[in-house]
Amino acid sequence: MTPGEFMEYIIKANRDGRLDDVKSIVREGLSRFRETAVTDLMNTLFEVDAKLRDTVYQLMIADGGEDLLEHLITIIRKEKNPLYFKNHILHFANLEVPRAIDALEGIEEGLPPDCRMQWQRSMGKLKAKFREYNYMREFEKHARNPKRVKQAADMMIKQPHPDYVPFLNRMAGHHEEILSREAVRVLLKLGNQSSFNPLSELFKRLAVDRMNAEQFLSLALFREKLETYDALNLLKEVEDLVDTGWRDSDRDDLREELRTKKFDTVVGYILVAFGFRAGSLYDQAKFVLLNLIDEDTQVTKVQRERLRGAVKNRIEHSGERLHEIVSAMSHINRQKESDSFIAVLEKMMPASLPERETLIFSALAGLESASAKARLLAYLQGDPTQAKKVLEALLHFELETVPDSVAELAGNAGDSGVRQTALALVAKSKEPQKVLRPLLEHESVAVRADVVKTIAEHQLESCFQDLLDLLKLEQSVSFMLVVLEALEAFERSETALAVQRFMMPPNQAKVRFQAMRTLFVAGGEQHRDAMIFQALQDYPKRNFPEMFDEFVALWKSELKENPARTEAMLSFQNFWEQALSHEHADVRRRTLQLMDQVAWEKVGEPEWSAIFQQALYKLKDKRAKDEPEQLRRFVTRINIRLEDLRKKEAMRARFGEIIERFQKDIQFEKVQALRELEQTYHPDMLLDNEAMILPLVVGLREFLDHHEETHKMEILAIQVAGKLGLPSMRAKIEQYLKHPNMAVAQAARNAMQIPLNEKLRVQLIKSVLVVDDSHYITDLVARILETKNYKVARENKPENAVGRMEQHTFDLLIIDLKMPVMDGAQVLQAAVQARVKPRFTMVLTGNRNREELLEASRFGVDMIVLKPFNAKDILKRIRSLEEKWLAGS
Incomplete structure (x- = not known):
């Protein structure tokens, strides 16, 4: 043809x-x-x-x-x-x-x-x-719609993909501010995969924009009354403020435009000179300037102030972005010498940029190198006015020893901001106690208080004893409260023993309350509750109600955040018996309020039913109104719960016995166990009994696979599998829908009609080892899997992979094929020989060579995923591996 x-x-x-x-x-x-x-x-x-x-x-x-x-x-x-x-x-x-x-x-x-x-x-x-392409398309397409751009950016962060990196690097240099801003944000979230050149161009543009925007606000027309402003002086004023780049012919043309009141061209030239480009701010500035210059037009104060506000916002926003971009560029240059990088950065910045030094400090902090640290320390000694900013930059480093300049600032009684930043830096050093201990004896209470707070915030164990020693000395009430609050950070028995005495009179009420809180939060599991209840039982009657109010408030918040601690509270039954029949009605009321928060349907201890009955009997003489009804309700709830627990416990025990018999090698026992399970199964049998699900599913699958000729056994197993409603068994049951035996097929159809129990998901894969020579791929896969609560280990050196498998048993191995030193097939072969290969193996590769894929498959590859991939692909394939195994295919 x-x-x-x-x-x-x-x-x-x-x-x-x-x-x-x-x-x-x-x-x-x-x-x-x-x-x-x-x-x-x-x-x-x-x-x-x-x-x-x-x-x-x-x-x-x-x-x-x-x-x-x-x-x-x-x-x-x-x-x-x-x-x-x-x-x-x-x-x-x-x-x-x-x-x-x-x-x-x-x-x-x-x-x-x-x-x-x-x-x-x-x-x-x-x-x-083409989800990834669509996100990039949406990102670039909607430059005039910040909300749409942000949505696309958030989706890129949520579902990372390698194709995003070159696209975002291109967008980082885009002239539209929303695109460049969001591109940098996403790149930082994806792990600083940004390129230096687009960021440096963006940095220079923003720095100049910021300077010119500030100069724009200094124009006389923003300060003077409009009726006295001479528009003919405008061009000279602009040239005095910025380098316009106008030629003589340009100036002549602009003067003529001004003289003849043709302002449109004049305003355009002025805005370009000040760094304004197409956009909403440009349009707004053009509208207001035209009206400001035209003396025949009335311009309201609101219009002028609105433009000033927009430009100020641009200045502030540019400042924030400059710091963000400097951080990204520093990350890219971490392997370089700090001096050479800072020299490049200084060339980018106008000499009059207000944040010039601050940006240099941020850049040095981002480098995290020894030379950067040394340079920051030199700045600290050379310019005290920049101390706080330098200290903030130094917080990115760990100091081997604390220099005298930092120690001196940590004891600075005059400037609390500098002092607190210096103390935070000291706390990150290797031996913070050498500086902090002398400061605990400082003449300034403010300094001592900040030192105590720093010890608590950073949980400095080396200074814990110093805090206990402070309590032994006579201190002001305010300082004592600071120390007691700081001890909340150290949960141990020594804390309990040190603060217990402060709970009792004659200490002031606020000291007693703080001591109880400290004991409650950090008293150590063995001591805190016992000490609190003992102190309350010994409390003077006249102080008891106010202390009990504080105690109830603590327990209410604790029960919401940590319901499991209820058992510890309820174990002190003697105390609660006294509280429920206390002579003060407020104490009884508070007790009942607290009891009403207890999940009695989960507790249900028989002793508590008797306690409430006894309290009910004692209330007869107190003429209480609502209390008897509340107590009766608690008794009823407990009794119902106890009966329910007894039934469910009996079910779980019976289910465990059945599974135990089902796992025996005796055929008669297996059949009898299945029959009993088919007759007596109830969903409550599996409550808090999830460990039994996997052996049951595995046993049922093997039972079906080995009884193809015994139809009665097949029907029995299908009926049990259907009643369990396990999603993982549904595919296995489907295989019997077209069975030649009508009774077996009918049993399968009946089982398929039983609703699934989605809660009973069998998870075979819990721990995963990801092997790839690319850090980006291992980090990406780990982020995807960790969002679904898989435990993920990463290995970028394939020669170490088998050793990792020998140290820990993994359920799934995700491995690349082409890697240096050892390729994926060699790693799999070594794992098989060492008998440490996980149950499931997934190859993650961009290699489409059929022969190499077949070579790797010889060592038991369950699935091959080609790059590029997305989050849904990986998660779907993992679930598919589990389902195929459970279905017996």
Whole structure:
């Protein structure tokens, strides 16, 4: 077949009804002489019947070449048959070309209303298929819609992909501020994968913008009354403030424009000189400036102030972004010498930039090198006015020893901000106690208090005894409260023993309350509750109600955050018996309020029923109103719970006995266990008994696999599997729907009608080892899996992988094929020989060489995932591995 015979053969084969020949001719033509074939098709398609046109259209879709996109859209636009018009739109979603989203979106305008549903379905399918491309497209497309850009950026962060990095680096240098800002934000979230050049260009632009925006606000027209402002002086004032780059001819033209009151060009030149570009702020500034210069126009104070506010916001926002970009550039340059990088950074910044030194400090902090630390310490000694900013930068480093300059600032009684930052830096050093201990004796109470707070905030164990020693000395009440509060950070028995005495009179009420809180929070599990209840039982009656109020408040918040601690509280039954029958009605009321928060349906101890009954009896003489009814309610709830617990415990015990018999090798025992389970199964049997699910499922699967000829046994196992409602067994049951034996097939149909118990998910894979020489891939996979609570270990050196498997048993190995030193197949072979290979193996590779994939498969590869991949792919494949194994396939 020649190109000239191409369409002739197609039309003849179609006329003779040889559809298969039509398809083979079109495929051959698109393969052998593509350009000519496409041209002939497009010239002739609308001269033949619509059915042939639809067939050829679908073949072009199946070819999937990007060069066919415009032709396919042309066919859709020209199609006059409504039925095939809709079909074309639906088939378009089968393309494997990301740009198909843009092409299909281009036909939305003018689309007939009755075709909109098909268009939306195809757009939805394409966007789902090419999700990463769609996020990038949405990001770049909606520069005028910050909300849409942020949504696309958030999706990139949520579902990372390698293709995002080069795209975002390109967007980081975009002239639209929203795009560059969000691009940098996403790159930082993805692990500082940004490139230096786009960031440096963005930094220079923002720095100049910020300077020029500040100069713009200094124009006289923002300060003077409009009626006294001389617009003819405007050009001179602008040139005095910024380097405009105007030529003499430009100046002459602008003066003439001003003289003749043609202000549009003048304002445009001025705004460009001050660094304003196209955008909402540019438009706003142009509108206000035109009105400010035109003396015939009245400009309100609100309009002028609104523009000032917008420019100030730009200045502040630019400052924040400069720090963000410096952090990213520092991260990229961490391996370089700090002096060379800072020299590059200084060249980027205008000399009059207000944050110049602060940005340098931030850059040095981001480098995290020894030379950067030394340079910051030199700054600290050379310029005391920048002390706080330098100290904040030094917080990124750990100091081997604390320099005298830092120690001196840590004891600075005059500037609390500098002092607290210096103390935080001291706390991060290797031996903080050498500096902090002398400061605990400082003459300034404010210094001592800040030192105590620093010890607590950083939980400095080396200074714990110093805090206890402070309590032994006579101190002011305010300082004593600071020490007691600081001890909350150290949960140990020594804390309890030190603060217990402060709970009792004659200490002031606020000291007693803080001591109880410290004891409650950090008294150590063995002492805290016992000491608190003992102190309350020994408390003087006149002080008891107010102390009990504080105690109840502590327990209420604790019960919400840590319900498991209820048992510790309820174990002191003697105390509660006294509180429930206390002579003070407020104490009884508070006790009942606290008891009402206890989950009695989970506690249900029989002794408590007797305690409430006894309290109920004692209340007869106290003429209480609501208390008896509350106590009766507690008794009823406890009794119901106890009865429920007894039933469920009996069920769980019976279920455990059945499973134990089912796991025996004696066939008679297995059958009897299955029969009993089929007759007595109840969902409550598996409550708090999840460990029994896996052996049961494995046993049922093996039972079904080995009783294919014993139909009664098959029916019994199917019935049990159906009653359990385990999703993991549904695929196994489906295999019996077409069983030749009618009774077995009917049992399978009955089992399929029983609702699934989604709570009983069997998770075979819990721990995963990811092996890849790329840090980016291992980090990406780990982030994906950790969101679903898998325990993930990463290994970037394949030669160490087998050793990791020997040290820890993993359920799944995810491994790359092409790696230095050892490739994936060699790692798998070594793992098999060492008998440490996990139950499941997934190969994650960009290699499509069939022979190499088959070589790796010899060592037990369960699944191959090709790069690039997305989060859903990985998670779906892992679940698929579990389901296939549980279903026996």
